[in-house]
Amino acid sequence: MRWVNLHLNRSQRILLGALPIALLVLVYLVMAAQRHADNPMDKILPLPGAMVRAMSALMFQADQLTGQMVFWVDTLASLQRLGLGLGIATLTALIVGLVLGVLPPVRATFGPLVTGIAVIPPIALLPILFIALGLGETAKVALIVIGIAPVMVRDIAAHVAALPTEQIIKAQTLGASSWQIMIRVALPQAMPRLLQTVRLALGPAWVFLISAEAIAADVGLGYRIFLVRRYLAMDVIIPYVAWIALLAILMDVALTQTSKRAFPWAHGASH
Amino acid sequence: MRWVNLHLNRSQRILLGALPIALLVLVYLVMAAQRHADNPMDKILPLPGAMVRAMSALMFQADQLTGQMVFWVDTLASLQRLGLGLGIATLTALIVGLVLGVLPPVRATFGPLVTGIAVIPPIALLPILFIALGLGETAKVALIVIGIAPVMVRDIAAHVAALPTEQIIKAQTLGASSWQIMIRVALPQAMPRLLQTVRLALGPAWVFLISAEAIAADVGLGYRIFLVRRYLAMDVIIPYVAWIALLAILMDVALTQTSKRAFPWAHGASH
Amino acid sequence: SQGPDPKSEPRTEFTIGWSIYAGWMPWPYAQQSGIVKKWADKYGIEINLVQVNDYVESVNQYTAGKFDGVTVTNMDALTIPAAGGKDTTAIIIGDYSNGNDGILLKGANSLAAIKGRQAYLVELSVSHYLLARGLDKAGLKSPDVKTINTSDADIVAAFGAPDVSAAVAWNPQLSVMKAETGVNLVFSSADIPGEILDLMVVDTATLKANPNLAKALVGIWYETVALMQRQDAEGAAARAAMAKLSGATPEMFDSQLATTFLYADPQSAVAAATSPTLIETMTLVRDFSFSKGLFKGASSADDVGIGFPGGKTLGDPGRVTLRFDDSFMKLAADGKL
Amino acid sequence: MSAVATSIPGPIPGPILSLQNVWVEYGDKIVLEKVDLDIAAGSFVSIVGPSGAGKSSLLRIILGQERPTRGKIELDGAPLAPECGPDRGVVFQRYSVFPHLSALDNTVFGLECEQAPLSARLFGSAKRAAKAQATEMLAAVGLADSMHQFPAQLSGGMQQRLAIAQALIKRPRILLLDEPFGALDPGIRADMHKLILSLWRDYQLTIIMVTHDIREAFTLGTRVLALDKRRHDPHAPHRFGATAVYDIALRKDPEPEPEPEQTSQPPSEAPPQLQESA
Amino acid sequence: MSAVATSIPGPIPGPILSLQNVWVEYGDKIVLEKVDLDIAAGSFVSIVGPSGAGKSSLLRIILGQERPTRGKIELDGAPLAPECGPDRGVVFQRYSVFPHLSALDNTVFGLECEQAPLSARLFGSAKRAAKAQATEMLAAVGLADSMHQFPAQLSGGMQQRLAIAQALIKRPRILLLDEPFGALDPGIRADMHKLILSLWRDYQLTIIMVTHDIREAFTLGTRVLALDKRRHDPHAPHRFGATAVYDIALRKDPEPEPEPEQTSQPPSEAPPQLQESA
Ligand SMILES: Nc1ncnc2c1ncn2[C@@H]1O[C@H](COP(=O)(O)OP(=O)(O)OP(=O)(O)O)[C@@H](O)[C@H]1O
Numbered sequence A, B: 001m002r003w004v005n006l007h008l009n010r011s012q013r014i015l016l017g018a019l020p021i022a023l024l025v026l027v028y029l030v031m032a033a034q035r036h037a038d039n040p041m042d043k044i045l046p047l048p049g050a051m052v053r054a055m056s057a058l059m060f061q062a063d064q065l066t067g068q069m070v071f072w073v074d075t076l077a078s079l080q081r082l083g084l085g086l087g088i089a090t091l092t093a094l095i096v097g098l099v100l101g102v103l104p105p106v107r108a109t110f111g112p113l114v115t116g117i118a119v120i121p122p123i124a125l126l127p128i129l130f131i132a133l134g135l136g137e138t139a140k141v142a143l144i145v146i147g148i149a150p151v152m153v154r155d156i157a158a159h160v161a162a163l164p165t166e167q168i169i170k171a172q173t174l175g176a177s178s179w180q181i182m183i184r185v186a187l188p189q190a191m192p193r194l195l196q197t198v199r200l201a202l203g204p205a206w207v208f209l210i211s212a213e214a215i216a217a218d219v220g221l222g223y224r225i226f227l228v229r230r231y232l233a234m235d236v237i238i239p240y241v242a243w244i245a246l247l248a249i250l251m252d253v254a255l256t257q258t259s260k261r262a263f264p265w266a267h268g269a270s271h
Numbered sequence C: 001s002q003g004p005d006p007k008s009e010p011r012t013e014f015t016i017g018w019s020i021y022a023g024w025m026p027w028p029y030a031q032q033s034g035i036v037k038k039w040a041d042k043y044g045i046e047i048n049l050v051q052v053n054d055y056v057e058s059v060n061q062y063t064a065g066k067f068d069g070v071t072v073t074n075m076d077a078l079t080i081p082a083a084g085g086k087d088t089t090a091i092i093i094g095d096y097s098n099g100n101d102g103i104l105l106k107g108a109n110s111l112a113a114i115k116g117r118q119a120y121l122v123e124l125s126v127s128h129y130l131l132a133r134g135l136d137k138a139g140l141k142s143p144d145v146k147t148i149n150t151s152d153a154d155i156v157a158a159f160g161a162p163d164v165s166a167a168v169a170w171n172p173q174l175s176v177m178k179a180e181t182g183v184n185l186v187f188s189s190a191d192i193p194g195e196i197l198d199l200m201v202v203d204t205a206t207l208k209a210n211p212n213l214a215k216a217l218v219g220i221w222y223e224t225v226a227l228m229q230r231q232d233a234e235g236a237a238a239r240a241a242m243a244k245l246s247g248a249t250p251e252m253f254d255s256q257l258a259t260t261f262l263y264a265d266p267q268s269a270v271a272a273a274t275s276p277t278l279i280e281t282m283t284l285v286r287d288f289s290f291s292k293g294l295f296k297g298a299s300s301a302d303d304v305g306i307g308f309p310g311g312k313t314l315g316d317p318g319r320v321t322l323r324f325d326d327s328f329m330k331l332a333a334d335g336k337l
Numbered sequence D, E: 001m002s003a004v005a006t007s008i009p010g011p012i013p014g015p016i017l018s019l020q021n022v023w024v025e026y027g028d029k030i031v032l033e034k035v036d037l038d039i040a041a042g043s044f045v046s047i048v049g050p051s052g053a054g055k056s057s058l059l060r061i062i063l064g065q066e067r068p069t070r071g072k073i074e075l076d077g078a079p080l081a082p083e084c085g086p087d088r089g090v091v092f093q094r095y096s097v098f099p100h101l102s103a104l105d106n107t108v109f110g111l112e113c114e115q116a117p118l119s120a121r122l123f124g125s126a127k128r129a130a131k132a133q134a135t136e137m138l139a140a141v142g143l144a145d146s147m148h149q150f151p152a153q154l155s156g157g158m159q160q161r162l163a164i165a166q167a168l169i170k171r172p173r174i175l176l177l178d179e180p181f182g183a184l185d186p187g188i189r190a191d192m193h194k195l196i197l198s199l200w201r202d203y204q205l206t207i208i209m210v211t212h213d214i215r216e217a218f219t220l221g222t223r224v225l226a227l228d229k230r231r232h233d234p235h236a237p238h239r240f241g242a243t244a245v246y247d248i249a250l251r252k253d254p255e256p257e258p259e260p261e262q263t264s265q266p267p268s269e270a271p272p273q274l275q276e277s278a
C-alpha cells in the first residue's frame, strides 16, 4: 500500500507519536547520566531525581516570604497574561484581518502599515513601549499582542482575500453589501483559519510572554526561568519548560478539537 | 460602488499605503518636539537631527581600530545570519512539511514532536542551546531556525494535507507513487504557500536574530541595539530599527513578486 | 563536550569569555592592540577572547565548560560556578566597585525613603547584594522593599517609565539613569568599598595543568592597565578605544573609571588578596547568597568552601570550589613574568 | 432590490440590456469580437456554441464580474456599473455555493441580506417566513430531504440544484444561467424546466441561459443565440474572437415576438454543432 | 502499469470486477444498498439514475477512494486493495486537473510517472516522445491550441476535455467516467464519443461511465445500469439506499454479449426518468 494511503487509527497514531518523544527523553537521560558520571555536581543536564526534588519544593512547599506555592502562582500569572494577550491578538486578527481581506481600499491603506509593524522586532523598541505603557501587566500583555497579532492579521487577511471570487460575486448578486459579505461570507470562513493561526501563534506567544517576564517581573514562569538562569538551575528550568510545552500542547489540542466540532464543513472530507 | 469592488491602481495604492505611515512619523515628530520642549536632553524620543548625526557617524566614519564602518558591518553580519537562518528554516519547512503533509504515517510519528518543538520557547532554553552549539555563528543561526522553522513546517504540512483528495487520487490513477506525488503534485503547490510562510516568518526571524545577538555577539544590528541600549541611545536604536523594517519590507516585496512571477497559476484570477 | 577531563592535560589553546563592564574593558583592548598575542606568543599558547553580550550567559558558559576563564564578580563567581561544583580560581583581582553600583530613587534623597517602594534590579546579582547591604545600613529589613527582577539590558528604559521610582543598577546604566532629572543616588558601592570585586577566574584543573595561561593573562592585564593609566596621548587613546568598545563616549567611560577602584599595580592587588578584609567580605557575600537560596540544596553556608592565599579557608575545607590565588599577581609584582 | 418590487405586470418595452461593439481579450487572446446585442426585457435568451467560444465570458461581463476590453454595455439605457447587484442573479457553470452554510442557509441567505441590512440575519417570525419560502424553493428543486446538509455532503447534481434554488429565490430582473441543468438527470431536468418557466412567466424575469442541449435551448428560449468564431486563422487561432453567428427569435407564450430574424450569415455556414444536433 | 502491456488481444474472460452485497453509508444515511454487480472485462457499462442516487459513490468505491461500509469488491478475483492505481483511470464529475501544470504538462504527467519512477520527469528523446503522444491526445480532444495554458485559463468544457485527455493517455484497464461529456457542446461531444469508442476497441478497456444522457448511455454502452431506490420511506428518506433497479445488456461490436437480461423489476416500475427520456 502506498504511504499516502496509510491512514492510521487513533491508538496507532498515539503510539507512533509518542515514539520520538520517548526517544528524545531517553537520549537526554543517557547524556545526563554520562555528564554526572564525569562530574556528579553537573548542573547543565540534571537527572530526573534532582528535577523532582527541585520541583516538589516549588510545587508543594509554600515560600517562606510570601506563603505561596511558587510554581502555581507562576503558572497562574503567566496563563493570565498569555490568555489576555492571545485573546486580544485573536480578536484583532479577526476584525482587522477581515476588513483588510475583504475591502481592497482598506487593504491598500493599512496593509503596508501592518507589514511594517509585523516586521519591526518589538523587543528592539522596548523603551518606547515602557514610556507608553509603563512596566505593569499592560506592557507584558501588549508585548505579546504586538509580537503575534500582525502575523495573525496578515494571515487572516491573505486567507480572506483568497476566497474564490465567485463567492463574493455570488453574494453580491444575492444582495449582500460589503458589510454583509464581511460578516456572513468572509467571517465564518475565516474562523477555521483563525483557530489554525492561533495554533501557529502559540509558540511565538510563549516566546513573547517569556521575554516580557524576563524584562521586568516578580512572578511568572518566564520570570522564574530567567531568575534561576543566574545560577544555571537547569533542574528548575527544564521542568518549567516541559510544563510550558505541556500547557501549549493542551491548548493546541483544544483548538484543533474546537475547530472540528464548530466547523465540520471545513474538515469534512470533500469529494 | 461597493467597497469590496473598489480595486485601486498601483499609484493609488502606493499613495494610500504611505498615508498612515506618514501620519505615524508626524505623530512621532510632534511628540518628540514636545518632550524636547519639556526637557532638551530627552533621550527617549530623539529629534531627527540627533538621529542623523548619530547615524552618519556610524555609517560614514571608519572605526579607528578596525577601519570598518560600523553600520555596514553590522548590517552585513546580521543579514548573513538571517539569510542562513531563513534559508535553513525554509528548506526544512519545505522538506519536512511536505513529508508530514503527504504521508500520514510520518505525520503521525513526527507531528506531535514538531508541535512540541514549535511550542517550546527556545529563549527559555538558551543556556542549553549555547552550550550545545557554542557561542559562535552556529548558535545564532540555530536560534533563528529553531524559532521559526517549526511554525513554518506545521503551516506547510497543513497546507499540503489540505490539498483536494481528488488530486491525490487522480495522481495515483495516473501511476504516481508516494514519492512522485510528493515531488510533482504536493511540492509545486506548496511553493507559493512556502513563500507566503517565509513572508510571515520574517518578523519572528528578526526577533530571534536580535535576541541571539543580544546575548552573544560582537557585531550585528541586534548587538548594536543592545549595546547602546545601556545608554538609552534611542538616536541610534530608532534608525537601526527603521533600517531593519526597511530591509524586511524589501524582502517581503521581493518574496511577493517572486511568487507572482514564478507561480502565476497560483495568483491568476480564477473564475 | 566534557570528555575524560581534558582540563588536566596541558594545552596550547584557550578561550576566555568577557562581557562589557568598565573594569573589564582592558581585555578587548589588549586583544585589538596586540598585547594578547604578544604575551600568548611569549608562553607559546593561543588565547581567544570571546565577547558575550549578556553577562550572565558568559558566566553560564564558563560554568558549562565552554570557556577556560571568564570575567566575573566575586559574588557571581561564588554563586554560579563555585556553588555549581566547578572548582574555580581567581587569578586576578582587577578592581572593586567604588560607586559603579548604586541605588537610585526618584524624588527622594535618602535610602530610608525606599521603604514600601518597588525596587527594580537584577535579582540575585551584586545589585541585590548592594540593596541588602544598604537596607542593613539604613536599618531596614528586606520585606520593606519589594524587588522586581529586571534585565540589565532594559533597566535604563524601565527606569524611564513613570511608575518606576526605585532601582539598583551598575555602570554604565547607572550613570545614564542618574542623569535623569529628579533622580538621586542614595547609596552606592562607594559606601561599602572593596566588597564588590571584579575578577578574572579560570578553571582550577586547567590552571594546574597550564600555569602558563595564568602567567600570560596576568602579563596582559598589567601591561594593559598600565597603558590605560598613563596620562598622555597614548593612555587617552587607549581609554578612548575602550570607550568605543563599550559603546560609550570617552567622557562617559572616564566617569565610569572614576568610580572604579583599579588595582593598577600588582602590588596592591596582592595586598587586597591577602588582606583579612577579603575574608570578611566573602563571609558577607556568602551569607547573603545562602540566605537567598543560591547555594542549591546546601544545608548551611559552609557547604561551599572558599580558599584564600596562605591556606586559609572559609566553610568546608573539604569542599573548596572558589580559590583566591595571588601567586600569579605576585609574579607580576616581582617582575618575574 | 426586492423581487416583489420588480414584478410589474406586463413586459417592459425597449431593450433591458444592450451590448455595443463589445470585445473581450485575455492578454493577446481575443475571446469575444465585436458583439452587438440588444436583449428585450422579459425575453428568455438561450446561448449555444462550442466549448471555449466565450459563452461564460459573455455572461461574466453582463454580470459585471469582468469589464469588456472595449465596447459599451447599457442596462436600462444607463451604462452598466462594473459590479453586480441583486438585479442580476447567476448560476455559475461550476456550481458554487457557500461551503459553510447548510442547503437551507444557502437558500435563506439572499432573503436575509435583503431584509436585515445590518445583521444579515433574521429572527422570529421574519426568520420563519424566510425559512418557509426557502424550504418551498428547496422542495421545488427536489432538495427537501437534504436541507440541513452542507454542500460537501451533497452530490454534484444536488449542489447544482442548490445553486439554482439560491439564485431563483431572489427573483432577479436578469437571471444568468451557465449550463444550469448540465449535471441533472432527464427527470429532474424536466422538473427544473417547468420551475424556471413558471418563475419566468410569473415574475417577468429576463433570462440568459447558456446550454449545450440544443433541444433545451429551443424549448425554453424565446431567442436562441449561437456564439462562434466567424473567422479562423489556423496559424494564430487566438487572433480572432467569437461573436453571435446566429440569432433566432422564436414565438413564445408570454409575448408575441417579431418574425424570426437571422444574422447576415447564410444558413450553409452554420456551425457543424448546430446542424448536427438540431 | 503500462497501457501497452495490458493490451492483450481479445477480451479477458470472466468478470474483471465483482461487487457482492455492497453497502455505502454516510453516518446513518444509506446511499447504496445491497449492490451486486459483475462487470465483464471489455464491457462498456453506462450508469444512469437520478441525481443523488449514489452513482458517484459507486464509482468512488470501485476506484478505491472510499471503502464500502459492508460487502466485498473483487478485482480479477482478488479483493480490491483500498487504494487506487494506474490500472483504474478516472474522470471526476467535477473536473479536477492539476492547477499548477499547463494542459500539456497535465497530460504528460501520467507518462512521466510511469517512465521515470525517481524524478517523475523525462528528458531528451523520451520527453519528446511523451510530449508528442500528449500533443496528439490533446489534439484529439480539441485542445491543440491551448496546450500551454493553465487550467484556470481554460473554459469549463476545455478543463473537462483536459481531464479526459489526462485519463485516456494512460489507457487504464478500467476507466471510470463520471459525466465526462456533460459540459461539452454536441459537436465536440460527438468527437469525444468517437475517440472513446476507438480507444475502447483498440485497447480492450473496461469502461464504466455515469451519464445523464440516456441516448448516450445506450449508444456507447454494452450494458446500461440504472441506479435508484427500490423502496422509499417518505418520513425517513435516508433509511433506504439505491441499488441497480435496471440492468440492460446490449449487443455491441467488440464482442457478442448474451441476450439482454433484466432485473426482477417489472418494466412498469421503471424510474420515470428512464421512461421519459429513452
Ligand atoms: N460526505 C457525505 N456525507 C453525507 N452524505 C453524503 C456524503 N457524500 C455523499 N453523500 C450523499 O450520498 C448521496 C449520493 O451521492 P452521489 O454523489 O453518489 O450521487 P450521484 O448519484 O453521483 O448524484 P449526481 O448525479 O447528482 O452526481 C447523496 O444523497 C449525498 O447527499
Ligand SMILES: Nc1ncnc2c1ncn2[C@@H]1O[C@H](COP(=O)(O)OP(=O)(O)OP(=O)(O)O)[C@@H](O)[C@H]1O
Pocket (backbone or CB within 6 Å): B269, D026, D027, D029, D031, D049, D050, D051, D052, D053, D054, D055, D056, D057, D058, D093, E146, E152, E153, E154, E155, E156, E157, E158, E183
Ligand atoms: N484568464 C484567462 N486567461 C486566458 N484565457 C482565458 C481566461 N479565461 C478564459 N480564457 C479563454 O477564453 C475562452 C472562452 O472561455 P469561456 O469560459 O468563456 O468559454 P465557454 O464558451 O464558456 O466554454 P465552455 O462551454 O467550455 O464553458 C477560452 O478559450 C479560454 O481559454
Ligand SMILES: [Mg+2]
Pocket (backbone or CB within 6 Å): D055, D056, D057, D093, D178, E155, E156, E157
Ligand atoms: Mg463556460
Ligand SMILES: [Mg+2]
Pocket (backbone or CB within 6 Å): D155, D156, D157, E055, E056, E057, E093, E178
Ligand atoms: Mg455524481
